[in-house]
Amino acid sequence: MENFNYHRPATVLAAAAMLKKSKDGKYMGGGHTLLPTMKQGLASPTDIIDLTAIKNFGGIKLSKTMVTIKAGTTHMEVATSKEIKKAIPALAEMAGKIGGVHVRHKGTIGGSIANADPAADYPSACLGLGATIETNKRKIEADKFFTGMFETALKAGEIITAVHFPIPKKSAHQKFPNPASRYALTGVFLSQDAKGKVRVGVTGAAASAFRATDIEAALAKDFSAKSASSVKIAAKGLMSDMHATAAYRAHLVSVLAGRAVAAAK
Amino acid sequence: MSVVKMKLNGKAVSGDVEARTLLVDFIRQYQGMTGTHVGCDTSQCGACVVHVNGKAIKSCTTLAVACEGAEVTTVEGLAKGGDLHAMQAAFKEHHGLQCGFCTPGMIMSAIDIVKRNGKNVSEDVIRRELSGNICRCTGYHNIVKAVQAGAANM
Structure with a gap:
């Protein structure tokens, strides 16, 4: 790993100023993607701005209609939060399936979403619940946030500060994990709100997380496991690699969506 | 620097x-x-x-x-004087190791598992929560047995 200048700001404002001043700086949350990437020589930032010492950067807040998770909150904190388990149980369950215990102790929601790994779990929850991503500059709807492989709507220097998840009537998360990495080979996050509107967020299947709109349409007519699992997803445009072909992933999307409907609570 | x-x-x-x-x-x-x-x-x-x-x-x-x-x-900070920590003793007792390379990490993870899940942590939880620790000689049978025994004595 190449050396770099290390910064540990106490405020979001200071962090943004440090990044601006750096030649090729990077923000770091838990560091569990950035540091391995740097070890492999795939990234060599001049500066690392560690966001984990920022005051009040983590934490969970609940209102009647919304769960707000601040950017520095770890996966373990989300997985074990009594409030989230009650309000959106599928979200806590999903966070508890990210990596292993040690990864969950360090990894943060803000870091996961900003990195937008095509197989990360949080992007599916953001899309499946219709979340709003708040930054130090603005609020961005999840539907407009994930734009490509490791690509998001974030502008240079922008910092995610919180994610707002509307509390649905029902939700469920289903994941077919890669047995070695625990990343989602394909994962589905489904929700139904009080008005019956269904959202189906999919991760791991394509270059970027997306909404399975065909399944959403089928479930709007008939909210049943069979209705979801009988939708044929086109393999075109999905990922193929040593772990699974695009056709296999396409099949997984419908199968997992069906299981999610059956498990939704 | x-x-x-x-x-x-x-x-x-x-x-x-x-x-x-x-x-x-x-x-x-x-x-x-x-x-x-x-x-x-x-x-x-x-x-x-x-x-x-x-x-x-x-x-x-x-x-x-x-x-x-x-x-x-x-792992060096666990034993008190000459007495092994309950989890170290359990790994010795139940032969939760072969070459021993993964053992320090296994023991540190095991103690963390017990801290968060309590003395009566189930085999299922132990197996799931040890997913981030890899042993390449023994398989996990005796490791899980050791964690369960160590948990009871912690």
Whole structure:
């Protein structure tokens, strides 16, 4: 790993100023993607701005209609939060399936979403619940946030500060994990709100997380496991690699969506 | 280079490190405590697990400079005098190891599992929560048995 200048700001404002001043700086949350990437020589930032010492950067807040998770909150904190388990149980369950215990102790929601790994779990929850991503500059709807492989709507220097998840009537998360990495080979996050509107967020299947709109349409007519699992997803445009072909992933999307409907609570 | 200070197994330590110095290298090379191992160096095997401020983490994926002021516990910090920690004793008793390379990480993870799940932690939870620790000789049967026995005695 190449050396770099290390910064540990106490405020979001200071962090943004440090990044601006750096030649090729990077923000770091838990560091569990950035540091391995740097070890492999795939990234060599001049500066690392560690966001984990920022005051009040983590934490969970609940209102009647919304769960707000601040950017520095770890996966373990989300997985074990009594409030989230009650309000959106599928979200806590999903966070508890990210990596292993040690990864969950360090990894943060803000870091996961900003990195937008095509197989990360949080992007599916953001899309499946219709979340709003708040930054130090603005609020961005999840539907407009994930734009490509490791690509998001974030502008240079922008910092995610919180994610707002509307509390649905029902939700469920289903994941077919890669047995070695625990990343989602394909994962589905489904929700139904009080008005019956269904959202189906999919991760791991394509270059970027997306909404399975065909399944959403089928479930709007008939909210049943069979209705979801009988939708044929086109393999075109999905990922193929040593772990699974695009056709296999396409099949997984419908199968997992069906299981999610059956498990939704 | 900058000076980093932390508490390692209850003792105040410091070292002049580069920003890129990993916590595991600080522990092994600067402090000479080689109980914490480097297996994969890619955050997967768990041989490097230590506790930072009471939480089990992978020290190969943690910067030493980020641990300024932290309390770090390694496998060397478990035994009190000549007495093994209950979890160490359980690994010995139940032969929860073969070559022993993964053992320090297994023990540090095991203690963390018991802290969060209690003395009566189930086999299912132990197996699930040890997913970040890889053993390449024994399989996990005796390791899980050791964790369950150690949990009861903690």
